[in-house]
Amino acid sequence: xxxxxxxxxxxxxxxxxxxxxxxxxxxxxxxxxxxxxxxxxxxxxxxxxxxxxxxxxxxxxxxxxxxxxxxxxxxxxxxxxxxxxxxxxxxxxxxxxxxxxxxxxxxxxxxxxxxxxxxxxxxxxxxxxxxxxxxxxxxxxxxxxxxxxxxxxxxxxxxxxxxxxxxxxxxxxxxxxxxxxxxxxxxxxxxxxxxxxxxxxxxxxxxxxxxxxxxxxxxxxxxxxxxxxxxxxxxxxxxxxxxxxxxxxxxxxxxxxxxxxxxxxxxxxxxxxxxxxxxxxxxxxxxxxxxxxxxxxxxxxxxxxxxxxxxxxxxxxxxxxxxxxxxxxxxxxxxxxxxxxxxxxxxxxxxxxxxxxxxxxxxxxxxxxxxxxxxxxxxxxxxxxxxxxxxxxxxxxxxxxxxxxxxxxxxxxxxxxxxxxxxxxxxxxxxxxxxxxxxxxxxxxxxx
Amino acid sequence: xxxxxxxxxxxxxxxxxxxxxxxxxxxxxxxxxxxxxxxxxxxxxxxxxxxxxxxxxxxxxxxxxxxxxxxxxxxxxxxxxxxxxxxxxxxxxxxxxxxxxxxxxxxxxxxxx
Numbered sequence: 343x344x345x346x347x348x349x350x351x352x353x354x355x356x357x358x359x360x361x362x363x364x365x366x367x368x369x370x371x372x373x374x375x376x377x378x379x380x381x382x383x384x385x386x387x388x389x390x391x392x393x394x395x396x397x398x399x400x401x402x403x404x405x406x407x408x409x410x411x412x413x414x415x416x417x418x419x420x421x422x423x424x425x426x427x428x429x430x431x432x433x434x435x436x437x438x439x440x441x442x443x444x445x446x447x448x449x450x451x452x453x454x455x456x457x458x459x460x461x462x463x464x465x466x467x468x469x470x471x472x473x474x475x476x477x478x479x480x481x482x483x484x485x486x487x488x489x490x491x492x493x494x495x496x497x498x499x500x501x502x503x504x505x506x507x508x509x510x511x512x513x514x515x516x517x518x519x520x521x522x523x524x525x526x527x528x529x530x531x532x533x534x535x536x537x538x539x540x541x542x543x544x545x546x547x548x549x550x551x552x553x554x555x556x557x558x559x560x561x562x563x564x565x566x567x568x569x570x571x572x573x574x575x576x577x578x579x580x581x582x583x584x585x586x587x588x589x590x591x592x593x594x595x596x597x598x599x600x601x602x603x604x605x606x607x608x609x610x611x612x613x614x615x616x617x618x619x620x621x622x623x624x625x626x627x628x629x630x631x632x633x634x635x636x637x638x639x640x641x642x643x644x645x646x647x648x649x650x651x652x653x654x655x656x657x658x659x660x661x662x663x664x665x666x667x668x669x670x671x672x673x674x675x676x677x678x679x680x681x682x683x684x685x686x687x688x689x690x691x692x693x694x695x696x697x698x699x700x701x702x703x704x705x706x707x708x709x710x711x712x713x714x715x716x717x718x719x720x721x722x723x724x725x726x727x728x729x730x731x732x733x734x735x736x737x738x739x740x741x742x743x744x745x746x747x748x749x750x751x752x753x754x755x756x757x758x759x760x761x762x763x764x765x766x767x768x769x770x771x772x773x774x775x776x777x778x779x780x781x782x783x784x785x786x787x788x789x790x
Numbered sequence: 791x792x793x794x795x796x797x798x799x800x801x802x803x804x805x806x807x808x809x810x811x812x813x814x815x816x817x818x819x820x821x822x823x824x825x826x827x828x829x830x831x832x833x834x835x836x837x838x839x840x841x842x843x844x845x846x847x848x849x850x851x852x853x854x855x856x857x858x859x860x861x862x863x864x865x866x867x868x869x870x871x872x873x874x875x876x877x878x879x880x881x882x883x884x885x886x887x888x889x890x891x892x893x894x895x896x897x898x899x900x901x902x903x
Contacts, residue, residue, distance in 0.1 A: 626851065
């Protein structure tokens, strides 16, 4: 058994830095590199891509990352754990294999069983209610509009893949912290009743799952950080007893201290005494956080308790159309003018016979983020007017987009910044959080 | 004395479905102890009243000198439904640091500028 396992995160979401994972691979002093590509909306986009072409439905960036860095990954003996497989991990694995110099270089462990989209009717008919966790509503409300359905499966599927010799574990909807917990289950053979250890691994994963948000990104005291340009992405060094350190590659920018880690622990937190993952429930008020004052912190004594009998299911569904457009309004009385422009804008749509399920007017540069909370008007020279609508009728949303550009020549003076053409009607994908009995979910691993 | 919350604390916020969480991390044990008594969920609900349509819940994390506030139904719908510029509540953490509080004079050594 290893005395310490080093796990890095090089991707906090699809769209995160493309250099971060490459830098960690080249840095080399890590055992595992975790990469998180999936947000809830990402999966529904992938499901749509797969419907159009059965070979698609995964994070294509990941294929390039492996292919372009295959020599360094091998040389530095790094295993990769990722959810980049989206709703089509098999095709993702095949695409990688196709481009490798030597197809036998990497064993890819493909995790299956999280994607229940094609089986959702069967599951409903067999008695799974999929009642909305937040509203209590019945699934029948959205049943014919579902665009994706994925179970947040537990992290033992990652261990299974590693047990079978995988160099790359390619999953779909595993939990974000599970990307870190999975290799720890494999390395340290933690059992499913080692609650405190499972909780430690889950906390370690929670801290690094958003990439540089624990190493100086989004840090309240940003002005105290010497430099953020070459920000280092995080590494956890985990011991067999579950205690761990958070660190980053030597020579990188950013900061790791008690505050940077505390802020990230709190990110997207609900009840801190009961953080529910597929593997364990974690008490985030339990542990000790020690600042080593050298850009590392140590975390000890994390407490956990038994996991629930259900997995969370993320169902997405089509819920209409939306559109937003912006204009820059400059010069004397910019705010007064912007308010006037919004009035005539909505008046004109009304005169043309259009009303919307939902509409919104915001003044960027004035109060869009904080409304009256920080209402000290500084007499700003320019304001961005942002107009938005949502409606079930696509034609109405498209009509909204056509009403913006005329304001440049038919309103008060000093209006500009209308670039990129008429805003289009975008499909809105909404989320339906629910639960499923653990007993009826089967995950499998296929080695390619 | 009247000060901004940002003189005694830091923060981070993010979305949870239709809700936002705003974590507030205090610079000192003394400021944290004060906050546990005086920084109520009701004050936070009032402060964010332009956005919050549901309740505000408050949790304590003694180990991190932190309070975690859940602002229910505060994003005009879930992430992709929302028409707000800040559809994920990313900026609410910065907003709460500008909240004016009545902080005791005798604790003024714990105020950072």
